[in-house]
Amino acid sequence: MPHTDATTVALARDGDAEAFRSLVDRHSRAVYRLAHRMTGNTQDAEDVVQDTFLKAYRQLGRFESRANFSTWLHRIAVNCSIDLIRSRRHQEAGHDAADLEALDGAHGSDERVDPSPERLMLSSEVQERVGRAMETLTHMERAAFVLRHFEGQSIEEISRALGLKANAAKHSIFRAVRKMRLALEPFVES
Amino acid sequence: MTTTMHLEDDDLVLHYYGEMAEADEARAETHLAGCSACQQNYTRLQRVMAFVDSAPAVEAPQGFEAVAWARLQMELPARRGNWLSWFVFSPARLAFAAGVVVLIGAAFMAGRLSRATAPGGAAAVQTAEKVRERILLVDLGEHLDRSQRVLVELTSADDSAGSVDISTEQVRAEQLVAANRLYRQTAASTGDVAMASILDDLERVLVDVAASPSTVSQEDLDAVRRRIASKELLFKVRVISSQVRERQKAAIPQRTTHTLGS
Numbered sequence: 001m002p003h004t005d006a007t008t009v010a011l012a013r014d015g016d017a018e019a020f021r022s023l024v025d026r027h028s029r030a031v032y033r034l035a036h037r038m039t040g041n042t043q044d045a046e047d048v049v050q051d052t053f054l055k056a057y058r059q060l061g062r063f064e065s066r067a068n069f070s071t072w073l074h075r076i077a078v079n080c081s082i083d084l085i086r087s088r089r090h091q092e093a094g095h096d097a098a099d100l101e102a103l104d105g106a107h108g109s110d111e112r113v114d115p116s117p118e119r120l121m122l123s124s125e126v127q128e129r130v131g132r133a134m135e136t137l138t139h140m141e142r143a144a145f146v147l148r149h150f151e152g153q154s155i156e157e158i159s160r161a162l163g164l165k166a167n168a169a170k171h172s173i174f175r176a177v178r179k180m181r182l183a184l185e186p187f188v189e190s
Numbered sequence: 191m192t193t194t195m196h197l198e199d200d201d202l203v204l205h206y207y208g209e210m211a212e213a214d215e216a217r218a219e220t221h222l223a224g225c226s227a228c229q230q231n232y233t234r235l236q237r238v239m240a241f242v243d244s245a246p247a248v249e250a251p252q253g254f255e256a257v258a259w260a261r262l263q264m265e266l267p268a269r270r271g272n273w274l275s276w277f278v279f280s281p282a283r284l285a286f287a288a289g290v291v292v293l294i295g296a297a298f299m300a301g302r303l304s305r306a307t308a309p310g311g312a313a314a315v316q317t318a319e320k321v322r323e324r325i326l327l328v329d330l331g332e333h334l335d336r337s338q339r340v341l342v343e344l345t346s347a348d349d350s351a352g353s354v355d356i357s358t359e360q361v362r363a364e365q366l367v368a369a370n371r372l373y374r375q376t377a378a379s380t381g382d383v384a385m386a387s388i389l390d391d392l393e394r395v396l397v398d399v400a401a402s403p404s405t406v407s408q409e410d411l412d413a414v415r416r417r418i419a420s421k422e423l424l425f426k427v428r429v430i431s432s433q434v435r436e437r438q439k440a441a442i443p444q445r446t447t448h449t450l451g452s
Contacts, residue, residue, distance in 0.1 A: 024258055024262060029249065029250050029255070033247040033248065045248075045250075046261075049250075049258055053258070057262075087379065123244070126245045126246075149239070149242065155209055173203065181238050184242070185238055187241070189234070189237075
């Protein structure tokens with residue numbers, strides 16, 4: 001009979017490598033999904049998965065057996081993603097206006113390439129459209145948007161997590177939504 | 191915001207996420223109920239958000255769990271002695287690895303900064319940086335040489351028997367993965383995109399090899415070889431290895447003759 005997460009964590013805490021491996025097997029995909037959403041690229045997502053499990057391993061002793069392991073791990077993964085994004089913060093200057101202009105320019109060609117609403121209904125197409133729209137966001141905008149939209153965190157929580165003033169966090173979300181609307185409205189409306 | 195003025199796009203975002211102050215929220219509701227232009231704008235926002243929600247998250251590639259574990263194994267500290275061998279997980283090794291990150295960062299940066307003219311008063315600092323740079327360039331050069339050897343052995347392994355024992359290359363790949371990750375991350379964080387990209391390609395092959403069974407079929411080995419070939423990995427690693435050696439030579443201080451009173 002397979003072990004529950006709580007039992008497996010207890011075994012891993014006692015030094016059972018195979019138990020920890022089974023936690024990696026069970027949860028690494030979910031962590032990857034979250035990390036990719038937060039960071040927007042494969043390499044960073046893989047690094048976040050690695051950092052998440054390393055951190056989880058080091059903190060296994062602090063995990064309370066009554067808690068839900070996947071929720072606990074999810075929180076660690078969010079923090080690892082934020083750490084990585086914050087480390088990139090200096091690399092991105094404010095290029096909001098330029099982004100929006102570039103996005104405007106890119107629109108027409110996208111529409112010409114694939115105007116078919118039937119094709120857009122395919123989930124891979126939707127994934128690609130949304131993925132491309134999210135690529136236009138800066139690291140900070142992306143993180144703020146993902147935390148607000150997918151993770152359901154409040155602006156207050158996001159500002160704390162990202163080390164921004166509440167107003168800056170709010171405006172990161174505004175800019176992100178503006179870019180997403182600009183990129184996606186033509187396809188949604190068609 | 192008032193009930194008579196239209197709602198701004200940003201107000202609609204706050205309304206959508208339930209982030210408006212209570213009084214503003216009530217006014218927004220009232221306004222939306224009576225203003226078709228704002229209603230339409232809000233509907234467009236809702237449709238975009240629904241579209242975003244309908245996009246499936248990007249999935250990890252097939253076999254990701256095994257690769258994730260192979261990467262992790264290299265860095266997990268030992269617990270009660272029943273994990274992998276001491277030299278892979280020892281605290282000393284981890285401390286060394288942490289030191290390497292700092293030092294490589296310094297070396298990468300030194301490589302960039304040394305092109306600029308340094309202020310005259312920083313001679314001692316410069317000397318220390320140069321020493322660090324030299325040490326790190328030696329380590330990086332050695333890492334690249336060892337990686338090259340693994341790639342060459344994989345490329346030239348005799349597969350005429352149908353299956354190949356790659357256990358030796360596997361152990362070497364395991365040992366190289368953690369260091370490679372540190373070098374790659376440091377190259378990326380210091381803006382050396384080309385180096386980071388090659389080290390990323392190298393790491394993927396090393397992780398694949400580390401996660402493989404010790405005996406692989408001819409087809410599996412061919413897949414690894416194709417991967418090495420398609421990225422021109424061996425050639426690229428040779429190129430950066432020789433660049434690192436050049437930098438090593440350039441980092442060796444010129445001998446100067448000191449004379450009394452000079």
